[in-house]
Amino acid sequence: MIILNTQGIVLKAVRYEENDVILTLFTRKLGKIAALAKGAKKNKSSLLSSSQLFSYSNYTLKKQGSMYRVSQSDIIKSFYDISYDIEAFSYATYITKLVEGSTLENQTNNRLFILLAQTLHLYTQPDVDKKYITRAFELKFLDYIGFKPVVNRCCGCGTKNLGKPTFNVYEGGTLCKICSENSENNLDIDITTLKLMEYILSNDILQCSKAKVSKYITYELGKILKQYLNIYVDNVNLKSLNLLQSIQNNKGVDKGE
Incomplete structure (x- = not known):
């Protein structure tokens, strides 16, 4: 399994099943990719803030087949104020x-x-x-x-x-x-x-x-x-x-x- 750390910005976030989100990330090391953030819609999820539109974060990604999975993230800037x-x-x-x-x-x-x-x-x-x-x-x-x-x-x-x-x-x-x-x-x-x-x-x-x-x-x-x-x-x-x-x-x- 390939594990990679990279900065990324959320270009699109689409809900998948009940609590998961499929993110379109624009990253430094990989360019544009799709990544699954499991459980990101749960209120106590550690991935919640970094799965919002425009979020700028450090992501730890695991490659699974043709897709990546977000295993960890640390927010750099949420840009949440933009939504207001x-x-x-x-x-x-x-x-x-x-x-x-x-x-x-x-x-x-x-x-x-x-x-x-x-x-x-x-x-x-x-x-x-x-x-x-x-x-x-x-x-x-x-x-x-x-x-x-x-x-x-x-x-x-x-x-x-x-x-x-x-x-x-x-x-x-x-x-x-x-x-x-x-x-x-x-x-x-x-x-x-x-x-x-x-x-x-x-x-x-x-x-x-x-x-x-x-x-x-x-x-x-x-x-x-x-x-x-x-x-x-x-x-x-x-x-x-x-x-x-x-x-x-x-x-x-x-x-x-």
């Missing part, structure tokens, strides 16, 4: 589903693991622009899974003299004025948005979180990344974000906005 904030919960659900749907079983990606843990941490912090943080996550996520957009030069001719640039998701990034004339489906992009994308790709997300970004730039970045994700990432699940938008729109109606 509809905005944080919606964004956290979205990014964990993004990771779950875009990673292969048993394929490690430590940069993505750290990014996910740091982003979940930021969602629990006061005075953090969660929408901007989510956009920064998306951009760095694309980089870490191999679809980094070109933002510091023209992806057509390679020049750094961009003039009045545009962005083309099908070409993979920024186009200079000349190259954009020969391409369709170009998107207008503010030079400030382009500089922000370069900044995000060059720094960790904790550093990025300190930047003060206008709502307009965040909106433009989100519009571009939504199209980019739809082209390069299969089955992007936007349900949690659509629910959040619906709730926010209703609040605006209630306030007469």
Whole structure:
């Protein structure tokens, strides 16, 4: 029997039989795996807190056939507070589903693991622009899974003299004025948005979180990344974000906005 210790984050938790839970874990040493946490739903179970959605823990895993079993766990951070904030919960659900749907079983990606843990941490912090943080996550996520957009030069001719640039998701990034004339489906992009994308790709997300970004730039970045994700990432699940938008729109109606 193979026994392994690794850090992991719960991407999904599904009840199995009466008190057991099947966890989808994103781990440092194994990548994405399925693991059975027996008895985790019992109130006095030592696995209870580390079997909750978003939990970040040290897990002792035993390999049984094609599946792992959690024999022991020590919580590092529960991120339980996220469940009390509809905005944080919606964004956290979205990014964990993004990771779950875009990673292969048993394929490690430590940069993505750290990014996910740091982003979940930021969602629990006061005075953090969660929408901007989510956009920064998306951009760095694309980089870490191999679809980094070109933002510091023209992806057509390679020049750094961009003039009045545009962005083309099908070409993979920024186009200079000349190259954009020969391409369709170009998107207008503010030079400030382009500089922000370069900044995000060059720094960790904790550093990025300190930047003060206008709502307009965040909106433009989100519009571009939504199209980019739809082209390069299969089955992007936007349900949690659509629910959040619906709730926010209703609040605006209630306030007469």
